[in-house]
Amino acid sequence: MRHTFRKLRQIALCASVLSVGLAQHAYAGDDGKLSIMVGGATKIIYLPAKLTEQLGYFKxxxxxxxxxxxxxxxxxENELLAGAVQAVVGFxxxxxxxxxxGKQVKAIVVFGQVPGEAEVVATKAADSIKSMADVKGKTLGVTGLGSSTSFLTQYLAERNGVHADQFTMLPVGADASFIAAIRQGRxxxxxxxxxxISALEKAGDAKVLVDMRTLAGTKAALGGTYPAASLYVQSAWADTHKAQAAKLAHAFVKTMQFIHTHSAEEVAAKMPTDYQKDRTLYVNALRASMPMFTADGKMPADGPQTVLKVLSAFSPSVKGKHIDLTKTYTDEFVEAK
Incomplete structure (x- = not known):
């Protein structure tokens, strides 16, 4: 009996601790502290995240x-769903x-009107792979399975008559690990x-196969504007933290305006030096990437429909489902005064 009572007390104590933890979790970020997870902070497509911090706009x-x-x-994305962070800079x-x-997440600031990505082919494989129609039986690198690079890879292959079961996707990350995968022939x-991309081209290790760094290239590959890099949050958080969401959005909009009113050299000068292993290459890549950024953080009018079309073409979880696009983004916060 005494053992049972002790057990019940332990259960009650655990429940109490859990309820306190849940309460704290529910109000994470309410004291003004916010954690933003970036899907690769050194990528130029996600440059607004670190640049906003460097410019002091959050403060x-x-x-x-x-x-x-x-x-x-x-x-x-998984960190956001677990409640470990309040926002994500991702696609x-x-x-x-x-x-x-069944999970409600929405973009509250849009950074990129195009993916800012390219499908590159290893130089040693370039003779046999001239387009995405040639990737049958090949191994295609993506940052992670279930990532936006895997979404776009599957769509580009499908659009060229190659089904997902006819090639292999290998998660190889980004930056140095991606370069290593190309060089090692994996x-x-x-x-x-x-x-x-620029580092691989400069070294002669790879060539661009499909270019989605420009609006023209993106429309050719995907059939329209493809809003990509953005700041997204759980919808419930946005509904209950409107003041914070508006402040976040305002900080990022100032950054987008900074990008559009300064040169690539001036923007690069604000970024950490460890992001720029080869400064000349970084500045040139940034200069070529500048047009992909929105000037106001708003969702391009034709964007959501293009993205839905792409995902519906290959994704079993999206195909045939009713998706309410109005719940996947909002311009409410970037427009807030």
């Missing part, structure tokens, strides 16, 4: 923001994919971003 809004980094967007397409799985082609 100007009275926010204490911590920028964290994961190599792949899917890892950042907008995750909001649609998650809604199809992947034949792969999807990556700047400055990795």
């Amino acid at each position: 100007d809004e009275g926010l204490d923001v911590e920028i964290l980094s994961q190599p792949a967007g899917v890892d950042a 907008y397409d995750h909001t649609i994919d998650l809604q199809s799985k 992947i034949d082609t792969g999807m990556t971003t700047e400055p990795t």
Whole structure:
């Protein structure tokens, strides 16, 4: 009997601790401290995250923001769903994919109107792979399985008549690990971003197969504007933290305006030196990437429909599902005065 009573007390104590923990978790970030997970902080497509911190715009809004980094967007997404962070800088397409799985997440600032990515082919495989129609039986590199690079890889292959079971996707991360995978011959082609693309081209290790760094290239590959890099949060958090969401959005909009009113050299000068292993290459890659950034953080009008079309073409979780696109993004916070 005494043993049973002791057991009950232990259960009650655990329940008490759990309830306190849940209460603290529910109000994480309410004291002005916010954690933002980036799906690869050194990628130029996600440059606004670190640049906003470097420019002091978070502090100007009275926010204490911590920028964290994961190599792949899917890892950042998982951190958000677990409640470990309040926001993610990643691709907008995750909001649609998650809604199809019953989870409500929305983009509150859009950074990129195009993916800013390219499918590159290893130089040693370039003679046999001239387009995505040639990837049957090949190994294609992505940052992570379930990441936006895997979404786009599957779509580009499917659009060229190659089904997902006819090639292998290998998660190889980004930056140095992606470059190593190309050099070691572990992947034949792969999807990556700047400055990795420029580094591979400069070294002669790879060539661009499909270029989605420009609006023209993106429309050719995907059929329309493809909003990509964005700041997304759980919808419930946005609904209950409107003041913080507006401050975050305002800080990022100031950054987007800074990008559009300064040169690549001036922007690079504000970024950490360890992001720029080869400064000349970094500045050149940044200069080529500048047009992909939005000037106001708003969602491009035709963007959500293009992304839904892409995901619906290959994703079993999205295909045939009713997706309410109005719940996957909002311009409410970037427009807040």
